[in-house]
Amino acid sequence: MVDCDVHQDWATDAEFTKYLPKHYWDRGVTTPGQPGWNNPVAESGISRNDSLPEDGGPAGSDRDLLGEHLFEDFGVNYAVLTGPGANNAFGWHPNLHYGTAGVEAYNDWLIEEWLDRDERFLGSLSVVPADPEHAVEEIERVGDHDQMVQVILPGSYENPYGHKRYWPIYEAAENAGLPIATHVSSSSRGTSWAPATGAGIPLSYIEKHAVVPMPLVGNLASVVLEGVFVEFPDLQWLFVEGRFTWLPDMMWQLDKNWKGLGNQVPWLERQPSEYIRENCWFSTQPVPEPENPEHLTQMLDMVHAEETLVYASDYPHWDNDNPKAMLNGVDEDVRRKIFGENAREIYGL
Amino acid sequence: MVDCDVHQDWATDAEFTKYLPKHYWDRGVTTPGQPGWNNPVAESGISRNDSLPEDGGPAGSDRDLLGEHLFEDFGVNYAVLTGPGANNAFGWHPNLHYGTAGVEAYNDWLIEEWLDRDERFLGSLSVVPADPEHAVEEIERVGDHDQMVQVILPGSYENPYGHKRYWPIYEAAENAGLPIATHVSSSSRGTSWAPATGAGIPLSYIEKHAVVPMPLVGNLASVVLEGVFVEFPDLQWLFVEGRFTWLPDMMWQLDKNWKGLGNQVPWLERQPSEYIRENCWFSTQPVPEPENPEHLTQMLDMVHAEETLVYASDYPHWDNDNPKAMLNGVDEDVRRKIFGENAREIYGL
Numbered sequence A, B: 001m002v003d004c005d006v007h008q009d010w011a012t013d014a015e016f017t018k019y020l021p022k023h024y025w026d027r028g029v030t031t032p033g034q035p036g037w038n039n040p041v042a043e044s045g046i047s048r049n050d051s052l053p054e055d056g057g058p059a060g061s062d063r064d065l066l067g068e069h070l071f072e073d074f075g076v077n078y079a080v081l082t083g084p085g086a087n088n089a090f091g092w093h094p095n096l097h098y099g100t101a102g103v104e105a106y107n108d109w110l111i112e113e114w115l116d117r118d119e120r121f122l123g124s125l126s127v128v129p130a131d132p133e134h135a136v137e138e139i140e141r142v143g144d145h146d147q148m149v150q151v152i153l154p155g156s157y158e159n160p161y162g163h164k165r166y167w168p169i170y171e172a173a174e175n176a177g178l179p180i181a182t183h184v185s186s187s188s189r190g191t192s193w194a195p196a197t198g199a200g201i202p203l204s205y206i207e208k209h210a211v212v213p214m215p216l217v218g219n220l221a222s223v224v225l226e227g228v229f230v231e232f233p234d235l236q237w238l239f240v241e242g243r244f245t246w247l248p249d250m251m252w253q254l255d256k257n258w259k260g261l262g263n264q265v266p267w268l269e270r271q272p273s274e275y276i277r278e279n280c281w282f283s284t285q286p287v288p289e290p291e292n293p294e295h296l297t298q299m300l301d302m303v304h305a306e307e308t309l310v311y312a313s314d315y316p317h318w319d320n321d322n323p324k325a326m327l328n329g330v331d332e333d334v335r336r337k338i339f340g341e342n343a344r345e346i347y348g349l
Helices: A013-019 A023-027 A063-073 A085-092 A095-115 A134-143 A164-175 A207-210 A214-225 A247-264 A271-277 A294-301 A333-345 B014-017 B024-029 B063-075 B083-092 B096-113 B133-141 B162-177 B205-211 B214-225 B247-264 B271-278 B293-302 B332-346
Strands: A079-081 A119-127 A148-153 A178-182 A238-240 A280-284 B079-081 B122-126 B146-152 B180-183 B237-240 B282-284
Touching: A023 A148, A063 B282, A079 A247, A085 A095, A095 A119, A095 A134, A119 A134, A134 A148, A134 A164, A148 A164, A148 B014, A164 A178, A207 B214, A207 B247, A214 A238, A214 A247, A214 B205, A214 B214, A247 A271, A247 A294, A247 B205, A271 A280, B014 B205, B063 B079, B063 B180, B096 B122, B096 B133, B133 B146, B133 B162, B133 B282, B146 B162, B214 B237, B214 B247, B247 B271, B247 B293, B271 B282
Parallel strands: A079 A119, A119 A148, A148 A178, A178 A238, A238 A280, B079 B122, B122 B146, B146 B180, B180 B237, B237 B282
Antiparallel strands: none
16 A cells, blocks of 8 residues: 555654754744744744743743833833734634634633733733624623723734724724724735735745835725724724834825825815824834934924824834833933823823 | 526716716726726826827827927926836736737837837836746847836736846846836736735725835835845846835834844845945835925935935826926935936936
């Protein structure tokens, strides 16, 4: 007999890694089942080495260690938890039955294991964009927890977020007094589009990391132009981990397009940038570090930083931003708004 | 007998249009065969009304009318022809046999009907990115025409342009002394990714128009990081009709990523922004018009305009930029470079 299909495997990553060129040895293995464009980065994946708990759990899974880094080292008072990759993974899981069960479990776990144990932890309520009916029920079920401060959506999902299919979620969020947050991410499973950019699948992690905000850019244009903030004027929307230095490009072009093509969106009552300044927020991470420090000041002015930016560390990722080492030299009033006042207003703290 | 599938049609667009709400009446009809997200815009499509020839041909098809607008009204001395939509349509046609025959025909038509009739017309040599072998032959066949000044690629194509599959095209272009140009576009036929952005298919023309540069952003990251300009140091690359105000975001982030993740791209000899400043160019159209004119000056400084920008009108599109009505107040040395000196250097005029 000949068996024409048998799946062998290596016992440990190390057994295989030594067959790769040496400069890959300290980066872990991209096993065939993983999306190849996201690895290899480093042995600790995309996390700070010192964020890995000693007992071997993943980065961010030890409350005490996380608290030590954020509350003590960084001096943070409240930490908005956006979850592991698995958070968004439930949100965009193509199996709606498992996806909705997954977000319910995630929200329960979040409340029991994190929010109820420390009032400095604030939660992001996970939903499945493809099932707005379930999302509304989930917002009603757990959205009134004092520390549940926002509804989180995957970075992109099938249709852009201006699409009416999602509006019941926005209505429920507005009614519950919860902002919407979209965090950069991509499913690679057909429930979101080509990772990050219309140019195709990036060839390396460094390439993907550079273009990762693009779905947020597209979704910003979509929610503003489709009139989400006309229908839900009190809804606040956060764009997380997607930079903000592309914002002048979009604000200027959206306003220019509105002058020439405004008849396509007759429901808009003001120019697009006004909705952005009133309803949209952008997290600072990764913070820009231009060679010429004046360019940073100019950029903050272009994006109206005092009314559009909120601080985020992106802990425990390798490129997390320490609040003590960023935006130095920026006007103190603007710094206070970015590092706390804006978020306190958005989240009603 | 019952025939269960018979395709009826309307005799004229007007016959159908009157069934639509009134505000669509002057915009032409998006017939079912057209991609819905690109229309309806206006009766003249996306072109200036006065660019439509009196004899009924499409905008840009009458050399005399085009010349009157560009050479007389705008005061342009040389016009780099980037072709109708059909230009890129051959480049990304999924049928490689028809696609390669199409670009050969296009290049022959371009030479006979335009370049050989007026030396102020400069040509963009069309190729099929999926068939580099044919592309190289085509560059060798017609690339030495005095007025053929660049090789043009679709705005995006299957893999990002850093991918090695395309490198034979770059080698041939460098050998022929021709820059590469990529012009914003999307095939909607599977040979390029979701129009414009990883957020999904834009819901309207105004939305699509706002995010249309995104594939260029992704391709810029790709060609720089994959080392195209290390292998082909003399190759110049133009990004056309994709704005430039997103460039600070990319230059700063690419340099930052290179510091942290440079071991992924060990072939780079300098930080990414240096390759951009040395090998990449961006057309001005659509020119930014920020409310605060100082922001424009600051933006030009951030992107090192004198070594990265070239003027383009985007004629005959509705939002074409008249050189007499843009970048006023900008330093005269910078203006001279943008409006002519840079292009003369790139194209060897």
